[in-house]
Structure formats: C-alpha cells, structure tokens
Amino acid sequence: MTEYVFLDGEYIESDKATIPVRTHAFLYGTGVFEGIRAYYNPDEDQMYIFRMKEHYERLLRSSKVMWMRSPHTLDEYCKITVDLLRKNEYRQNAYIRPTLYKSSIKVGPALYDNKDSFLLFSTPLNEYYTEDKGLNVCVSNWRRNSDNAIPPSVKVTGAYANASLIKTDAHYAGFDDAIVLNEAGQVSEGSAMNLCFVQNGKLITTNTTDDILVGVTRNTVLELAKYLGIETVERAVDRSEVYVFDEVFCCGTGAQIMPIIAVDHRVIGCGGTGPITKQIQNLYYDVVKGKVKEFKHWCTPVYDR
Numbered sequence: 001m002t003e004y005v006f007l008d009g010e011y012i013e014s015d016k017a018t019i020p021v022r023t024h025a026f027l028y029g030t031g032v033f034e035g036i037r038a039y040y041n042p043d044e045d046q047m048y049i050f051r052m053k054e055h056y057e058r059l060l061r062s063s064k065v066m067w068m069r070s071p072h073t074l075d076e077y078c079k080i081t082v083d084l085l086r087k088n089e090y091r092q093n094a095y096i097r098p099t100l101y102k103s104s105i106k107v108g109p110a111l112y113d114n115k116d117s118f119l120l121f122s123t124p125l126n127e128y129y130t131e132d133k134g135l136n137v138c139v140s141n142w143r144r145n146s147d148n149a150i151p152p153s154v155k156v157t158g159a160y161a162n163a164s165l166i167k168t169d170a171h172y173a174g175f176d177d178a179i180v181l182n183e184a185g186q187v188s189e190g191s192a193m194n195l196c197f198v199q200n201g202k203l204i205t206t207n208t209t210d211d212i213l214v215g216v217t218r219n220t221v222l223e224l225a226k227y228l229g230i231e232t233v234e235r236a237v238d239r240s241e242v243y244v245f246d247e248v249f250c251c252g253t254g255a256q257i258m259p260i261i262a263v264d265h266r267v268i269g270c271g272g273t274g275p276i277t278k279q280i281q282n283l284y285y286d287v288v289k290g291k292v293k294e295f296k297h298w299c300t301p302v303y304d305r
Contacts, residue, residue, distance in 0.1 A: 004087045006080055006120040009071075011087060014121065024102040028109050029158020031101030032062035035253040037125070038085060038094045038302065041289040047090060047302035048290045052078055054216045055253075056098070062154040063100050067111040070100065071118050078300070080120060085302045088122055095125035095254075099157070127256075134261035134273060135250070137190070139239060140166045140178035144188040144211045152188070152211045160192070167191040177250070179242065179263060182211040187237040193252030194218040195237075195260075197245040198276045203232045204245075210236060217251045220298075224283050227294065230276060247274030249281075257281040 003014045025031040034055040038047050056077045063070050072080065081096060088094075103117035142165050144152055150159040170178035170191070179195065182188040187206055189195055194215040197204040203225045208214050225232050242248060246269045248260040257280055259273040273281070286292050290299040 001089065003123075004084060005122075006084050006118070008117055008119075011084065017119075017121075019103070019119075020105055022105045022107070024104050024106055024114055025099075025157065027107070028102070029156065029161070030066065030109075030111060030114075031099050031157035032059060032066055032068070033097060033099040033155050033157055034059045036081070036096040036098070037253050037256075037288070038090070038096060038122070039288045039290075039299075040090065040092050040094075041291070042091075044290070045091075045303070046290065047085060047094070048288065048299035049081065049085070049096070049302065050288045051216050051220065051298045052081060052300050054219075058155070058214075058216065059098060059100060062156070063116075065151060065154045066100075066102075066156065067114075068100055068102070068116045071116060082300065082302055084120055084122060090122070090124060090302075092124050093126055094122050096120070096122045101157070134259040135176040136262045137177045137179055137260055138170055138173060138175045138264050139242075140170060140180050140191075142166045142169070142178075142180065144180045144182050146183050146211050147209075152213050153208070155213065163192045181239060185239070186210060187239060187242060188212055190250045190252075190255070193250040193255040193258075196221055196249050196251060197237065197242070198247035198274060199245050201231070201276070203230050203276065204237065205232070205234055206237055207234050215252055217253055217256070220284065220287075221251050221257070221280055223295075224280050224287065228279055228283065230279075243268075245269070247277050249274075249277045257284050 004011045005014045005017045007017050036055045038049045040047050098120045102114045104114045145162045166178050180188045189212045243266045248268050250258050259277050261271050287295045
C-alpha cells in the first residue's frame with residue numbers, strides 16, 4: 001500500500017519525500033516537532049487522534065521561541081493531519097510526527113532570514129517499550145538541558161541529542177531507560193517522558209519549572225487522576241525520594257503509561273504495577289480509543305461514519 005506524507009503544502013508518496021542535504025534544520029537541529037498518537041478502535045472501525053489540538057497548540061508555542069512563522073493555522077494543521085491519515089488508511093494504532101523546520105539552504109546557525117517549512121508523516125506504531133512488566137531504570141549521569149540553554153519546554157529537534165545520550169548510556173549499562181536530574185540536582189523527567197510518583201495514595205509529579213517538557217500525556221494523567229478521585233500534587237522531587245515511593249511510572253505519547261519497577265537496582269513498591277498506576281493505565285487505554293464519554297472530546301475521529 002502506498003504511504004503518503006505532507007511536505008511543503010502537498011501530499012506526496014513517502015518514498016519520494018526528500019529534503020536537500022544542506023537544509024538548515026539538518027545541519028543545526030533547528031526544528032520543532034510533536035509526537036501524536038492515533039488509536040484504532042476495532043469495535044467502531046474508527047481511528048481516533050488523541051488530543052491533536054493540544055499537541056498543535058504546543059507546536060505553535062515552540063515555534064515562537066524558535067523565531068518561526070507558522071505556514072498554517074491551528075485548524076489547518078488539524079485538517080491536514082486527518083486528511084493524511086485518511087489517505088494512509090490505517091486500521092491499526094499509528095504515530096504522527098509534525099515538524100516545523102528551518103529550511104533555508106545556508107551555513108550559519110542564525111534563525112533570522114531563514115525559511116520555515118512543514119513536514120508531516122505518520123507510521124504504524126504499537127508499543128514503544130517491549131517490556132510490559134515494567135521498566136528497570138537508572139538515574140542518569142547526564143543532566144537535563146536547562147531553560148536558559150535549550151528550553152526543555154520547547155520540543156526542539158536538536159535538543160533531543162540530550163535524550164539520545166541519556167537513553168543510549170542507560171541501555172549499555174543494562175537498564176531500560178533513565179531518570180534525569182536537572183542542574184539543581186532534583187528530578188526532572190525521563191529520557192523522553194514525564195514521571196509520576198505515588199505515596200500514601202497521592203499522585204505526585206514534578207513542577208513545570210523543573211526543566212521538563214510539559215507533557216500532553218502528563219496533563220491527561222492529572223485529569224484522569226482527578227476523575228478517579230486521586231489527590232494530585234506538583235512539587236520538586238529529590239533523587240533519594242524516588243527510591244522509597246510506593247509506585248513510580250512514566251508517561252508520554254510514546255511511553256503511554258508505563259510502570260517503573262526498579263531504580264538503580266532498588267525495587268519500587270511491590271516490584272510490579274502498583275494499584276494506582278494500574279487504575280490510571282486502564283482508564284487511559286479506554287479514553288484514547290474513545291470509549292469514555294466524559295473524555296470523548298479529546299478524540300478526533302478520522303473516518304466518516
């Protein structure tokens with residue numbers, strides 16, 4: 001089956017989509033992007049794009065920081081995305097990657113006098129992690145890049161070299177992933193996902209000012225916790241606290257809701273998926289497939305029914 005992408009204003013076959021080797025974003029990492037999931041509900045024969053609007057709102061915020069003029073409006077981005085998925089005719093879960101990038105053919109890092117282009121592709125995707133029992137992670141020796149260097153709240157393509165180093169070193173040390181501290185030595189997030197903790201029945205997550213990407217899935221978790229009657233709090237978290245929390249899990253578009261069962265070889269809680277993590281996880285997988293009417297507004301249908 002032919003797969004399509006959207007590039008420079010038109011839908012083209014994916015194997016014909018190219019950018020020049022001297023494209024500024026390729027040379028300097030000057031792009032901003034989003035990761036969006038679409039979930040297939042076989043009972044309805046429907047694809048639902050999860051929280052698409054919120055992702056594009058963040059893309060537009062990121063573009064402002066990076067001196068970009070968006071070539072499309074919020075509504076146009078949403079329509080382009082739905083149309084692309086219709087053309088690709090998925091009947092399985094999919095990942096969607098919109099990228100705004102500096103596309104001038106020039107040498108030099110400056111963002112001014114530099115054209116802005118838009119690329120959107122999608123691909124089938126099920127689980128980001130293959131380990132369904134939970135993750136065994138370490139605390140990384142690398143620090144999260146700070147707001148005064150490359151802001152983590154902005155999804156800059158070049159900034160993900162930080163995540164690449166964190167994830168790769170954790171892998172070669174025998175771990176599934178890593179927890180990252182900020183320059184102040186407090187917990188920030190995972191390599192490319194936010195973190196949540198449970199203590200005495202209360203859900204805890206790090207502050208938005210702790211050098212994190214303010215995740216759409218993180219917000220979803222907080223909203224689902226409130227719906228379930230679980231008390232939530234956002235606060236600074238110390239490294240040593242992580243070892244003694246009752247439950248730890250990570251969340252993100254790629255990771256979804258994934259329990260962390262050990263940190264630095266210290267078993268977390270019961271060493272498996274904790275009860276609150278499981279509650280949120282189960283509800284999340286129903287919500288993203290449009291099965292919970294209270295959250296159906298987060299799900300954009302792809303196919304006309």
